[in-house]
Amino acid sequence: MSVRAYRQIIRRKSRQIMVGNVPVGGDAPISVQTMTNTVTSDVEGTIAQIRAAEAAGVDIVRVSCPDEESTAALKAIVKAARVPVVADIHFHYKRAIEAAEAGAACLRINPGNIGSAARVREVVKAAKDHGCSMRIGVNAGSLERELLERYGEPCPEAMVESALNHAKILEDNDFREFKISVKASDVFLAVAAYQGLAEACDYPLHLGVTEAGGLITGTVKSSIGIGSLLWAGIGDTIRVSLSAEPVEEVKVGFEILKGLGLRHRGVSIVSCPSCARQAFQVIKTVEVLEKRLAHISTPITLSIIGCVVNGPGEARETMIGVTGGGNGTHMVYVNGVTDHKIDDGRMIDHVVGLVEQRAAEIEAAKAAAAAAE
The missing domain is CATH 3.30.413.10 (Sulfite Reductase Hemoprotein, domain 1)
Structure with missing residues (x-):
């Protein structure tokens, strides 16, 4: 067998979306993401972290927007960043609208968690008006109560069902510019959930093992989980979650991709x-x-x-x-x-x-x- 033959990875066919000017899915290179850990209203500190991540080669940066002060600061952060900025939103639909208006390239939000159908429509309209894509982010640690009661515990089937339920809400609002993640801190659970989701839809997938741990522990767990999925052709963008500085996440992300021959940098x-x-x-x-x-x-x-x-x-x-x-x-x-x-x-x-x-x-x-x- 030739070297080329055993190194070949056949990627899952997925639709492509845009996160700002970065294509995700389809035949686009697998992008590397990180997330700032500063208080977002600290504009100078947040931009400094983004600059360090940019120097390490990051493609996309996520910023948490839990309050009005954060979304108010987002406009200056987006303007200063050289890479697309994703606004991380939980529960409050107005933060999502404010983030879209501030120039976020993508909204990380679960539409089923933000309230009424009217609120979902408002968020979708803001995303369409401002050219935002979205990420549906399912996490084993925060599954809907109904799913936990029915399945008894977090499991791959519950996570996939949650993701598809959120996806249907966006599809029913004629919005398909989104990617999906189904993360867990348990490597086996995360991998099984992604495998099930990959078979169930053609949306681009954002890979990650969440709350993976410190630099060494988290690197090992993420490399096993993300690496095994990428080797199987599953995944379009990755974030290595570490209890470490964001630039370390970027470095590890690129090392995973380099180790599999999927991207070469440095x-x-x-x-x-x-x-x-x-x-x-x-x-x-x-x-x-x-x-x-x-x-x-x-x-x-x-x-x-x-x-x-x-x-x-x-x-x-x-x-x-x-x-x-x-x-x-x-x-x-x-x-x-x-x-x-x-x-x-x-x-x-x-x-x-x-x-x-x-x-x-x-x-x-x-x-x-x-x-x-």
């Missing part, structure tokens, strides 16, 4: 865990390189291997590679071929320079190709 480092054979301090070297190369957004592969056992083989598969050698001198590979040697003291600066040079060359070639079209 430097992908292949490195060994190190052992007694290492000819240089691999762990420290990789730690420093990750920080010093964080500004590179161009997709580049780099291998950092401590000895010659696997080093040459890994270097053949990366654009730039370093394999540990004897006497403090190490082999540098370019495009998989041995190119030159470098000593310990200059290695990190040298690798950073090689990566930056390669990134500049790739970007210049892209610009030239675009100009020639």
Whole structure:
């Protein structure tokens, strides 16, 4: 079997919506989202968090709007943001209307939770008038009482039914510009719910394992849940929920996508865990390189291997590679071929320079190709 064959992921066919200028669903790239954790009325602090997420490559940012002060601040936040802003709304339909008027690209709202049919119509009208899409966000921890009484506990069937009930409300109001999520903190429950929803509708799906935990725990749980769904072709946009700064969610999101070959951004480092054979301090070297190369957004592969056992083989598969050698001198590979040697003291600066040079060359070639079209 060829490498291409076993890496192939066949995505579920879904309709496409727009979140601002970002397409979600269909054949669009899987987008990465995060959510600010500032008090939204703190405009300066919220914009600062969005700026950090933008620098990490985020595609869409969500902002909570629990009160009038938040929706009043949203206009300035939306204006300052370089990416679409989603307004997170719970229960109060007026906040949704205010957010749409303030320029939100999308409303995260469950139409069945905001009251009468007349209120739903008002929110749908505001969304249509201002070009907003919506996200129906079902959560295992806040299912409707009727469903919990009927099913006995949160389960995939109850979550899918909840999502489809909310979807029907929007469809009955001739509104179909929405995506759906069915999140749970339990990985098995979340995955099963998404699998059921993927079979039941063709709306784009927003993936996430909610309340996943801290940086390490949450990263592992999210990678298992989101990764297994994406591998099965399910999912159109993702948010990694961490008890950590939003920029960390973005980083992990891109690492999940890079690991599955679904999107490529920045430097992908292949490195060994190190052992007694290492000819240089691999762990420290990789730690420093990750920080010093964080500004590179161009997709580049780099291998950092401590000895010659696997080093040459890994270097053949990366654009730039370093394999540990004897006497403090190490082999540098370019495009998989041995190119030159470098000593310990200059290695990190040298690798950073090689990566930056390669990134500049790739970007210049892209610009030239675009100009020639």
